[in-house]
Amino acid sequence: MERKITRERFIETALELFHNKGFKATTMRDIAKALQVEAATLYNYIRSKQQLLDDLVFEIADQFHDGLSNIYNSSYSPSEKLKAIVDLNVRLTTAYPYQVALLVGEWKHLEEVRQQAFLDNRGSYEQMVRDIIGQGMEVQELRTMDLEVATYSFLSSIRWLFSWYIEQGSAVNPVELEKQMSDFILKGMQNND
Amino acid sequence: MERKITRERFIETALELFHNKGFKATTMRDIAKALQVEAATLYNYIRSKQQLLDDLVFEIADQFHDGLSNIYNSSYSPSEKLKAIVDLNVRLTTAYPYQVALLVGEWKHLEEVRQQAFLDNRGSYEQMVRDIIGQGMEVQELRTMDLEVATYSFLSSIRWLFSWYIEQGSAVNPVELEKQMSDFILKGMQNND
DNA sequence: GTCTATAATTCGATAGAC
DNA sequence: GTCTATCGAATTATAGAC
Numbered sequence: 001m002e003r004k005i006t007r008e009r010f011i012e013t014a015l016e017l018f019h020n021k022g023f024k025a026t027t028m029r030d031i032a033k034a035l036q037v038e039a040a041t042l043y044n045y046i047r048s049k050q051q052l053l054d055d056l057v058f059e060i061a062d063q064f065h066d067g068l069s070n071i072y073n074s075s076y077s078p079s080e081k082l083k084a085i086v087d088l089n090v091r092l093t094t095a096y097p098y099q100v101a102l103l104v105g106e107w108k109h110l111e112e113v114r115q116q117a118f119l120d121n122r123g124s125y126e127q128m129v130r131d132i133i134g135q136g137m138e139v140q141e142l143r144t145m146d147l148e149v150a151t152y153s154f155l156s157s158i159r160w161l162f163s164w165y166i167e168q169g170s171a172v173n174p175v176e177l178e179k180q181m182s183d184f185i186l187k188g189m190q191n192n193d
Numbered sequence: 194m195e196r197k198i199t200r201e202r203f204i205e206t207a208l209e210l211f212h213n214k215g216f217k218a219t220t221m222r223d224i225a226k227a228l229q230v231e232a233a234t235l236y237n238y239i240r241s242k243q244q245l246l247d248d249l250v251f252e253i254a255d256q257f258h259d260g261l262s263n264i265y266n267s268s269y270s271p272s273e274k275l276k277a278i279v280d281l282n283v284r285l286t287t288a289y290p291y292q293v294a295l296l297v298g299e300w301k302h303l304e305e306v307r308q309q310a311f312l313d314n315r316g317s318y319e320q321m322v323r324d325i326i327g328q329g330m331e332v333q334e335l336r337t338m339d340l341e342v343a344t345y346s347f348l349s350s351i352r353w354l355f356s357w358y359i360e361q362g363s364a365v366n367p368v369e370l371e372k373q374m375s376d377f378i379l380k381g382m383q384n385n386d
Numbered sequence: 387g388t389c390t391a392t393a394a395t396t397c398g399a400t401a402g403a404c
Numbered sequence: 405g406t407c408t409a410t411c412g413a414a415t416t417a418t419a420g421a422c
Contacts, residue, residue, distance in 0.1 A: 005387085022301050024217035027415065041388050043417070050416095105298065108215050143380070149373040152357050157350035164345050180342040187336070188381020198405085220397060233400080234406050242398070 005035055010045050014052065015098035019166065023053055023106040054114055057107055060099040061121050063092055072128045078136030079190065082154070083182045085129065089158045090178040093165055100162040129155060133189075142189045150189065157185055198228055203238050207245065208291035212359065216246055216299040247307055250300055253292040254314050256285055265321045271329030272383065275347070276375045278322065282351045283371040286358055293355040322348060326382075335382045343382065350378055 013034050017026045028049060032039040046052045067088045071081050093100045107118050130151045136142035142150075158181065165172060206227050210219045221242060225232040239245045260281045264274050286293045300311050323344045329335035335343075351374065358365060 146373045156353040157346045160349040180339045
């Protein structure tokens with residue numbers, strides 16, 4: 001009958017509410033009510049609601065960025081790298097679906113300076129993907145296509161994984177999911193001459 | 194030196210702010226300031242902020258739904274229908290990018306009953322797409338793949354078009370865009386035996 | 387570590403003059 | 405149709421008792 005709050009339970013509850021109602025529409029009282037405590041209690045765990053968002057967004061954003069850097073700086077071929085990127089996304093998304101949801105949908109509510117830092121991070125991520133796809137076309141591993149459309153479509157098709165995963169009640173085999181997604185996305189990009 | 198507000202200018206300004214800051218974070222005073230009037234003035238144009246969101250979301254949602262219904266009930270083949278869906282999305286998104294942004298990102302802030310109506314509408318849209326892809330596999334126009342992953346990836350890859358279009362400053366030829374996107378997305382789905 | 391109480395601010399919306 | 409003035413509710417966060 002433990003009623004005590006752990007930081008972990010607090011974060012979990014907050015993330016779920018942020019996903020369901022949005023960060024701005026979720027009040028400290030909402031989170032407190034879900035944990036059956038008073039709102040003031042929550043301030044033993046965080047400095048502010050704003051700081052909580054910042055911590056959660058950048059924690060997961062850094063994981064994506066670091067993961068992609070390792071892929072980018074590897075000796076894999078371009079199309080092998082793209083498969084590794086799909087794999088990275090599936091692994092992070094199935095491990096931290098609600099944090100990815102926050103990353104995709106609530107970064108606008110970071111304070112201004114931090115929002116710019118976020119956009120720099122995201123821009124760097126997108127540029128690495130663009131480079132890899134461009135290299136794939138150069139060595140003719142990938143079909144020749146409009147680079148911007150290809151980059152955008154690739155990123156777009158994996159970005160919404162979190163919402164599907166959450167809706168499915170997480171009843172998905174991550175390994176099979178990665179196979180299916182790589183298959184679908186990369187088949188359209190590969191050069192078959 | 195016309196300072197008068199038209200309903201059109203009001204909607205345009207509100208949509209842009211909703212996209213930049215999010216619906217919840219945009220105050221009536223924000224919109225008023227951008228139009229260089231007082232907040233009270235805005236209530237000559239709308240009944241409430243909530244009603245404004247509702248009107249704008251369902252106006253564009255209905256256009257997507259009706260457009261897809263027409264495609265669904267046509268005599269085109271499944272893969273021709275998919276191409277028509279991409280075309281529908283490109284046309285609506287390039288014509289009403291900020292309204293599409295609202296549709297994708299802010300539906301959570303509809304009031305509860307209307308939110309359910311929205312989800313019913315979206316579910317119906319997704320089911321039609323799922324049907325078309327399933328039929329494409331049956332008649333072997335499309336490769337055999339996991340139906341859920343294919344449907345999700347297809348929808349996902351066109352959903353973020355609005356953000357790209359807005360970022361590009363709308364400097365895109367819609368016809369060429371439709372061609373590039375159809376090409377990218379459908380190449381990976383077609384059966385080549 | 388959790389509570390009660392409340393300060394300080396902000397927001398949506400209305401009343402009523404012009 | 406736009407303004408000034410303001411109400412009432414809601415929100416983040418803090419102070420201080422236990």
